[in-house]
Amino acid sequence: MQPHLRKCSLLERVRASILPGMRQLMCTGKQAVEWRDAPSPKIENDTDAIVRPLAVARCEIDPFLVSGLFPSKEPFALGHECVAEIVALGDAVRGLEIGQRVVVAFQVSCGSCGTCDAGHSGLCDLYPTLSDFGMQPLSGTEYGGMLSEALRVPHAEAMLCPVPEGIDPIALASVSDNVLDGYRTVASHVRESPGENVLVVSHGSPSIALYAAQAAVALGAGQVDFASDDPDALALAEKLGARALTTDFARREDRYPLVADCGNRVEGLQYALNSTAPEGICHSASYLPMPESAVPLGKLYTLGIRFYIGRAHAVSLLPEVMPLIASRALRPEEVTTRVVDWEDAPQAWLEETIKLVVARGDVRKGAGGTADSNT
Ligand SMILES: [Zn+2]
Numbered sequence: 422m423q424p425h426l427r428k429c430s431l432l433e434r435v436r437a438s439i440l441p442g443m444r445q446l447m448c449t450g451k452q453a454v455e456w457r458d459a460p461s462p463k464i465e466n467d468t469d470a471i472v473r474p475l476a477v478a479r480c481e482i483d484p485f486l487v488s489g490l491f492p493s494k495e496p497f498a499l500g501h502e503c504v505a506e507i508v509a510l511g512d513a514v515r516g517l518e519i520g521q522r523v524v525v526a527f528q529v530s531c532g533s534c535g536t537c538d539a540g541h542s543g544l545c546d547l548y549p550t551l552s553d554f555g556m557q558p559l560s561g562t563e564y565g566g567m568l569s570e571a572l573r574v575p576h577a578e579a580m581l582c583p584v585p586e587g588i589d590p591i592a593l594a595s596v597s598d599n600v601l602d603g604y605r606t607v608a609s610h611v612r613e614s615p616g617e618n619v620l621v622v623s624h625g626s627p628s629i630a631l632y633a634a635q636a637a638v639a640l641g642a643g644q645v646d647f648a649s650d651d652p653d654a655l656a657l658a659e660k661l662g663a664r665a666l667t668t669d670f671a672r673r674e675d676r677y678p679l680v681a682d683c684g685n686r687v688e689g690l691q692y693a694l695n696s697t698a699p700e701g702i703c704h705s706a707s708y709l710p711m712p713e714s715a716v717p718l719g720k721l722y723t724l725g726i727r728f729y730i731g732r733a734h735a736v737s738l739l740p741e742v743m744p745l746i747a748s749r750a751l752r753p754e755e756v757t758t759r760v761v762d763w764e765d766a767p768q769a770w771l772e773e774t775i776k777l778v779v780a781r782g783d784v785r786k787g788a789g790g791t792a793d794s795n796t
């Protein structure tokens with residue numbers, strides 16, 4: 422599909438050069454993505470930060486947002502996974518510095534209410550459910566997008582996590598969301614039962630599934646199998662140390678004590694559940710929008726299968742995951758399949774690839790290359 426391309430008029434260029442403002446990437450209609458002028462954000466509360474995004478990854482939900490699956494009357498800002506540089510801080514912020522590079526959590530969360538304290542920051546008491554950057558069609562509120570010159574981040578101490586020394590920001594662009602999402606489908610289960618075999622099922626959302634496979638290998642699972650009908654995802658899974666299982670999801674290959682389910686297809690979820698051993702665990706990061714249940718509850722009851730489903734909690738998970746990245750146990754860059762220049766974001770945002778990262782020229786040079794892909 423071709424993106425909707427739009428050139429700035431001379432008047433718009435002149436206006437942008439004399440008025441305080443910025444450009445941000447907006448979805449303006451079905452499969453239509455363009456740079457638009459927007460007011461520059463300002464510090465509103467003394468716990469805020471203003472950040473300048475440097476490298477932005479495309480989340481697995483982004484193609485659905487621009488496809489019109491979740492309709493919006495208004496244009497909305499795009500991008501909710503990034504590494505950014507802090508350019509301003511409210512007076513009450515401690516432990517962060519201007520110029521510091523940080524991962525920005527995708528969910529807006531205070532980090533200190535009872536729900537955040539319990540580790541469920543994605544359901545923060547202070548904000549309506551689904552209060553996220555770059556997802557106005559889901560929440561109805563425009564919190565801003567990360568494909569922008571600047572972004573206001575409330576609760577900066579909770580929502581910003583410093584990038585470990587020596588780690589390329591492009592490598593961490595997806596840590597705000599999808600890396601955490603894959604990680605949490607396996608992490609606690611593998612830690613409770615080290616050495617157990619894990620099956621990761623990818624029926625959509627391939628990057629989340631690949632991050633799950635990498636985490637399972639890193640955290641000490643036994644054999645990690647990766648089931649999919651996507652040859653690109655299967656090839657990448659093998660590079661991460663998993664065994665590739667090509668499947669059409671019709672028949673299970675085996676039964677596993679731990680299964681991670683990632684995607685958006687009913688047959689994929691059912692394959693994952695059918696592949697879970699009695700008294701085993703299936704942890705799902707899938708979103709299936711149909712109202713009818715695709716879950717065979719009778720089978721889960723009879724076999725004692727524990728089924729977990731829900732969103733990742735970004736602010737709660739970041740402090741747990743960043744040390745694993747700093748030690749290189751997790752290497753999210755191994756899942757990145759395409760890196761493009763900032764200016765190419767409108768076209769690239771609509772292209773098919775497993776994990777897209779849009780990066781500013783200064784950090785691309787810092788990463789030492791201009792290659793499109795690392796795979
Ligand atoms: Zn996301």
Ligand SMILES: [Zn+2]
Pocket residue numbers: 530531532533534535536537538542544545546547
């Ligand atoms: Zn909270």
